Amino acid sequence: MKRANGFIVSFLLLVLLIVSCTNLLDLQNSSSSVTPGKNIESPNIGTLIYVPAGSFQRDGTETNVSVITKPYYLGKFQITRQQFKDVMGMDPSNTSYSSGMDDPVQYVN
Numbered sequence: 642m643k644r645a646n647g648f649i650v651s652f653l654l655l656v657l658l659i660v661s662c663t664n665l666l667d668l669q670n671s672s673s674s675v676t677p678g679k680n681i682e683s684p685n686i687g688t689l690i691y692v693p694a695g696s697f698q699r700d701g702t703e704t705n706v707s708v709i710t711k712p713y714y715l716g717k718f719q720i721t722r723q724q725f726k727d728v729m730g731m732d733p734s735n736t737s738y739s740s741g742m743d744d745p746v747q748y749v750n
Contacts, residue, residue, distance in 0.1 A: 677712060685728055689714035719745040 681689050692715050696708045723742035726732045734747035 688717040722746045
Protein backbone atom coordinates (compact mmCIF):
# COMPACT_ATOMS: atom_id res chain seq x y z
CA MET A 642 0.00 0.00 0.00
CA LYS A 643 2.89 2.38 0.82
CA ARG A 644 4.36 1.82 -2.64
CA ALA A 645 1.00 2.57 -4.30
CA ASN A 646 0.60 5.76 -2.24
CA GLY A 647 4.14 6.83 -3.17
CA PHE A 648 3.38 6.25 -6.83
CA ILE A 649 0.16 8.25 -6.59
CA VAL A 650 1.88 11.18 -4.88
CA SER A 651 4.73 11.07 -7.43
CA PHE A 652 2.21 11.01 -10.27
CA LEU A 653 0.29 13.94 -8.77
CA LEU A 654 3.49 15.94 -8.39
CA LEU A 655 4.29 15.31 -12.03
CA VAL A 656 0.83 16.56 -13.01
CA LEU A 657 1.29 19.64 -10.78
CA LEU A 658 4.62 20.35 -12.44
CA ILE A 659 3.09 20.01 -15.92
CA VAL A 660 0.18 22.29 -14.99
CA SER A 661 2.56 24.85 -13.48
CA CYS A 662 4.85 24.77 -16.53
CA THR A 663 1.84 25.13 -18.83
CA ASN A 664 0.75 28.19 -16.86
CA LEU A 665 4.28 29.57 -17.04
CA LEU A 666 4.39 29.04 -20.81
CA ASP A 667 1.00 30.74 -21.11
CA LEU A 668 2.41 33.70 -19.20
CA GLN A 669 5.51 33.79 -21.40
CA ASN A 670 3.43 33.64 -24.60
CA SER A 671 0.95 36.28 -23.46
CA SER A 672 1.06 39.88 -24.56
CA SER A 673 3.05 40.83 -21.45
CA SER A 674 6.42 39.44 -22.47
CA VAL A 675 8.72 38.01 -19.84
CA THR A 676 12.08 39.72 -19.66
CA PRO A 677 15.01 37.64 -18.41
CA GLY A 678 16.00 38.85 -14.98
CA LYS A 679 12.46 39.85 -14.08
CA ASN A 680 10.21 38.01 -11.65
CA ILE A 681 6.77 36.98 -12.86
CA GLU A 682 3.42 36.29 -11.24
CA SER A 683 1.73 32.93 -11.70
CA PRO A 684 -2.03 32.68 -11.08
CA ASN A 685 -1.61 29.35 -9.24
CA ILE A 686 1.77 29.69 -7.55
CA GLY A 687 2.29 33.40 -6.91
CA THR A 688 5.63 35.12 -7.40
CA LEU A 689 8.24 33.24 -9.39
CA ILE A 690 11.81 34.44 -8.92
CA TYR A 691 14.13 34.48 -11.93
CA VAL A 692 17.31 32.47 -11.26
CA PRO A 693 20.00 33.25 -13.85
CA ALA A 694 22.51 30.79 -15.25
CA GLY A 695 25.92 30.97 -13.65
CA SER A 696 27.95 29.46 -10.84
CA PHE A 697 28.25 29.98 -7.10
CA GLN A 698 30.35 28.63 -4.25
CA ARG A 699 28.19 26.71 -1.77
CA ASP A 700 30.50 27.00 1.23
CA GLY A 701 34.08 27.83 2.24
CA THR A 702 35.54 24.97 0.19
CA GLU A 703 36.94 26.34 -3.09
CA THR A 704 36.07 23.16 -5.02
CA ASN A 705 32.46 23.11 -3.83
CA VAL A 706 31.00 25.08 -6.75
CA SER A 707 27.55 24.62 -8.29
CA VAL A 708 26.85 25.52 -11.90
CA ILE A 709 23.41 26.47 -13.20
CA THR A 710 23.49 25.90 -16.96
CA LYS A 711 20.08 27.34 -17.84
CA PRO A 712 18.07 30.08 -16.16
CA TYR A 713 14.81 29.07 -14.50
CA TYR A 714 12.02 30.36 -12.26
CA LEU A 715 11.62 29.28 -8.64
CA GLY A 716 8.58 29.84 -6.44
CA LYS A 717 9.21 32.57 -3.86
CA PHE A 718 7.19 30.71 -1.23
CA GLN A 719 6.39 27.11 -0.47
CA ILE A 720 3.22 25.70 -2.03
CA THR A 721 0.39 25.79 0.50
CA ARG A 722 -2.06 22.98 1.11
CA GLN A 723 -4.80 25.11 -0.47
CA GLN A 724 -2.77 25.85 -3.62
CA PHE A 725 -1.96 22.16 -4.02
CA LYS A 726 -5.61 21.21 -3.50
CA ASP A 727 -6.81 23.85 -5.97
CA VAL A 728 -4.56 22.44 -8.71
CA MET A 729 -4.52 18.74 -7.84
CA GLY A 730 -7.98 18.33 -6.32
CA MET A 731 -6.64 16.67 -3.16
CA ASP A 732 -4.41 17.37 -0.15
CA PRO A 733 -1.86 14.70 0.84
CA SER A 734 -0.93 16.46 4.10
CA ASN A 735 -1.24 14.96 7.56
CA THR A 736 -4.01 17.02 9.14
CA SER A 737 -3.24 15.79 12.66
CA TYR A 738 -0.28 18.18 12.90
CA SER A 739 -1.19 20.85 10.39
CA SER A 740 -2.92 24.01 11.56
CA GLY A 741 -4.71 24.92 8.35
CA MET A 742 -4.81 25.21 4.59
CA ASP A 743 -2.24 28.04 4.59
CA ASP A 744 0.45 25.63 5.88
CA PRO A 745 2.95 24.20 3.38
CA VAL A 746 1.75 21.04 1.68
CA GLN A 747 3.25 17.88 3.17
CA TYR A 748 4.33 14.51 1.77
CA VAL A 749 5.36 15.85 -1.63
CA ASN A 750 8.87 16.07 -3.06
